[in-house]
Amino acid sequence: MITLTHYLVLSGILFSIGIVGVLRRKNLLMLFFSTEILLNAVNIGFAAVSKYYGDLSGQIFSFFIIAIAASEVAVGLGLLVLWYKRSGTIDLDSLQMMKG
Amino acid sequence: MEKYLYVALFAPLVGSLFSLLFTAQKKNVITALVTSGLLLLSFVSSLSLMYAVHSDMIIHVKMMDWISAGNLNLPFGFVVDNVSVVMMVTVTLVSSIVNIYSMGYMMHDKGYNRFFTYISAFVFSMLILVMSDNFIGLFIGWEGVGLCSYLLIGFWYEKDTASWAGNEAFIMNRVADLGMLMGLFLIYWQFGSFEYDVVFAHIGGINPAVVTTIGLLLFIGAMGKSAQFPFHTWLADAMEGPTPVSALIHAATMVTAGVYLIIRASALFSLVPEVGHVIATLGAFVAVFAASMALVNRDLKRIIAYSTLSQLGYMFVAAGLGAYWIALFHLMTHAFFKSLLFLGAGNIMHAMDDELDIKKMGGLFNAMPYTAILMAVASVALCGIYPFAGYFSKDMILAAAFNGGNYYIWAALFIGAGMTAFYSFRLIMMVFFGDKVYKKLGFHPHETYPFVLWTLLPLGILSTIAGFFEHPFEEFTTRLLSKYDFSFSHTTEIGLIFLTLTFVILVVLATIYKYGRGGFSKQIETMPLYILLKNQYFIPKIYETMIFRPYYVLSRFAWKQIDVRIIDFTVDLIAKILYLLGQRSRKMQSGNLSDMLRWMVVGIVVLLALAIFYRPGM
Numbered sequence: 001m002i003t004l005t006h007y008l009v010l011s012g013i014l015f016s017i018g019i020v021g022v023l024r025r026k027n028l029l030m031l032f033f034s035t036e037i038l039l040n041a042v043n044i045g046f047a048a049v050s051k052y053y054g055d056l057s058g059q060i061f062s063f064f065i066i067a068i069a070a071s072e073v074a075v076g077l078g079l080l081v082l083w084y085k086r087s088g089t090i091d092l093d094s095l096q097m098m099k100g
Numbered sequence: 101m102e103k104y105l106y107v108a109l110f111a112p113l114v115g116s117l118f119s120l121l122f123t124a125q126k127k128n129v130i131t132a133l134v135t136s137g138l139l140l141l142s143f144v145s146s147l148s149l150m151y152a153v154h155s156d157m158i159i160h161v162k163m164m165d166w167i168s169a170g171n172l173n174l175p176f177g178f179v180v181d182n183v184s185v186v187m188m189v190t191v192t193l194v195s196s197i198v199n200i201y202s203m204g205y206m207m208h209d210k211g212y213n214r215f216f217t218y219i220s221a222f223v224f225s226m227l228i229l230v231m232s233d234n235f236i237g238l239f240i241g242w243e244g245v246g247l248c249s250y251l252l253i254g255f256w257y258e259k260d261t262a263s264w265a266g267n268e269a270f271i272m273n274r275v276a277d278l279g280m281l282m283g284l285f286l287i288y289w290q291f292g293s294f295e296y297d298v299v300f301a302h303i304g305g306i307n308p309a310v311v312t313t314i315g316l317l318l319f320i321g322a323m324g325k326s327a328q329f330p331f332h333t334w335l336a337d338a339m340e341g342p343t344p345v346s347a348l349i350h351a352a353t354m355v356t357a358g359v360y361l362i363i364r365a366s367a368l369f370s371l372v373p374e375v376g377h378v379i380a381t382l383g384a385f386v387a388v389f390a391a392s393m394a395l396v397n398r399d400l401k402r403i404i405a406y407s408t409l410s411q412l413g414y415m416f417v418a419a420g421l422g423a424y425w426i427a428l429f430h431l432m433t434h435a436f437f438k439s440l441l442f443l444g445a446g447n448i449m450h451a452m453d454d455e456l457d458i459k460k461m462g463g464l465f466n467a468m469p470y471t472a473i474l475m476a477v478a479s480v481a482l483c484g485i486y487p488f489a490g491y492f493s494k495d496m497i498l499a500a501a502f503n504g505g506n507y508y509i510w511a512a513l514f515i516g517a518g519m520t521a522f523y524s525f526r527l528i529m530m531v532f533f534g535d536k537v538y539k540k541l542g543f544h545p546h547e548t549y550p551f552v553l554w555t556l557l558p559l560g561i562l563s564t565i566a567g568f569f570e571h572p573f574e575e576f577t578t579r580l581l582s583k584y585d586f587s588f589s590h591t592t593e594i595g596l597i598f599l600t601l602t603f604v605i606l607v608v609l610a611t612i613y614k615y616g617r618g619g620f621s622k623q624i625e626t627m628p629l630y631i632l633l634k635n636q637y638f639i640p641k642i643y644e645t646m647i648f649r650p651y652y653v654l655s656r657f658a659w660k661q662i663d664v665r666i667i668d669f670t671v672d673l674i675a676k677i678l679y680l681l682g683q684r685s686r687k688m689q690s691g692n693l694s695d696m697l698r699w700m701v702v703g704i705v706v707l708l709a710l711a712i713f714y715r716p717g718m
Contacts, residue, residue, distance in 0.1 A: 093694075096692060
């Protein structure tokens with residue numbers, strides 16, 4: 001029997017993986033992957049809790065998140081391509097133009 | 101009648117504010133003319149108020165509610181009665197004359213406009229002081245005149261001695277005012293009100309010990325303002341100010357505020373004769389003490405200043421012995437002849453290019469005969485020779501001392517009268533007669549402007565005839581103040597008058613004779629007594645070593661050790677810690693995205709921890 005706890009634990013594990021990815025990875029593409037993992041971890045949590053309480057607003061919220069994640073990736077990837085054309089690298093440490 | 105009261109009170113304020121507009125500008129005669137006109141207006145209003153009061157009318161107005169907080173209710177009220185109206189007339193008369201006189205005296209001074217601003221502000225404060233119907237109004241006026249006195253003593257602030265003297269006067273008065281303030285608190289504590297009417301109506305039901313304390317504390321305030329021992333040093337140093345200021349503030353009006361306070365609170369002081377006795381004894385002491393310092397001084401203005409101190413002592417004797425109307429009478433006559441004496445001294449300074457040493461003068465009579473005559477009149481009045489003003493008032497103080505059975509006070513005053521006669525005529529002889537020393541020193545003295553001399557004439561006339569108003573004055577003031585009855589016989593009275601008068605005249609004649617023949621020899625200056633008097637009993641020295649120096653050391657300690665090491669250190673420490681924190685946390689802003697993400701995660705963790713563990717209201 002798969003209970004709410006299993007879903008939430010899965011969500012937590014995925015979130016942790018995402019966080020570690022955000023912190024450790026220096027490749028911008030990998031950073032986007034990690035962000036997707038983070039967002040989807042939250043989605044799982046929302047959907048699970050929504051089902052548990054029989055309240056649809058959680059699932060509706062996850063749809064919103066999916067939509068936002070999609071547009072975010074679209075804009076982000078566009079910028080990334082532009083950055084790659086300009087600097088020839090997608091390393092995070094090269095993004096230091098704002099350093100004071 | 102109310103409108104006369106408001107005109108009398110506020111005309112000087114208007115004058116002061118008007119000339120304030122011109123202080124930053126060059127000399128402008130309009131300030132002097134406007135302030136003089138408004139002061140004269142104030143004088144005329146005071147005269148009509150006096151007439152009204154004379155026909156048994158007491159004007160008591162409540163201008164507005166001033167402070168209403170909790171149980172404290174202070175209306176801003178003024179009262180014109182038999183005592184305050186005498187003060188008002190005296191103050192406005194002398195100040196009008198001094199103001200007009202100053203148009204000549206300050207003619208070439210660059211602070212011309214500023215001077216008239218201060219003088220009118222002073223008159224306004226003084227009128228607040230005398231007209232107020234409660235102790236707080238009196239105290240405000242009291243501080244106001246103190247402030248104006250400070251400003252005017254230090255009028256030539258670029259001179260170190262002048263600003264020092266101004267500070268000295270201000271600080272000494274603050275010390276004494278602490279006593280006064282404590283007296284006022286005690287009054288409020290006991291009566292729940294500051295109004296004279298309320299306080300004096302309930303004074304009988306108060307514990308006599310408390311009344312004694314209040315009396316003593318108020319008297320400490322009076323001592324400061326009237327420069328009685330041990331607060332006397334500031335008055336002589338206050339002579340650094342312009343001479344008209346010395347005439348107005350440090351002779352005729354402000355310094356008599358202490359005496360006025362005693363007279364105003366006579367209902368309180370007459371309940372505690374012991375305090376009155378202390379006042380009278382101190383007054384008698386100062387009368388002799390100050391006169392003795394005037395004997396040997398060579399500074400023209402300081403001699404007159406010590407004489408003022410001594411005469412204030414006489415007034416305190418009268419006030420302390422319960423002869424309030426006599427004190428007020430002497431206050432008034434003294435205002436006339438002492439301001440005349442000072443203004444005459446101003447003429448001499450003017451003629452001698454601000455030289456003050458009387459040893460460098462001599463024989464000035466030919467150069468300035470009118471000043472000489474006016475000053476001689478003032479001196480005769482000061483000595484108390486019939487029929488001049490001082491004779492009547494001073495003689496009555498002596499009689500009051502004799503009457504109370506205080507023979508030692510009487511003896512002190514008697515000796516003081518002799519000293520007064522000596523130093524007054526020493527001054528007259530050394531300045532106006534004898535060898536013309538000034539010629540050798542290259543001075544070219546000349547008589548001052550005629551309009552200045554004309555303004556002195558009213559003072560000269562009043563110094564001569566004011567004494568004859570003794571009985572109307574007594575009748576007028578004793579409607580409010582308690583009467584004072586002499587219990588000794590007519591023969592004793594005549595005998596006393598004869599004794600005093602003969603003594604004074606003999607001293608005067610001896611002085612004239614001695615100084616007419618060249619004065620005392622140089623040898624006298626080596627006598628210990630002379631040196632003691634010359635150095636003012638070493639009191640300024642004692643104050644310096646006993647008070648100023650230790651206080652300086654203490655202040656220095658507080659500055660170097662407490663302020664710098666503790667307070668400044670603490671403040672600096674806080675600043676340093678914040679700076680260090682900033683220095684350290686700067687590294688957060690490396691500009692690297694993954695660093696920022698890391699800090700973001702730290703922030704989320706902290707917030708999460710807070711959300712989980714910190715639950716207010718649980």
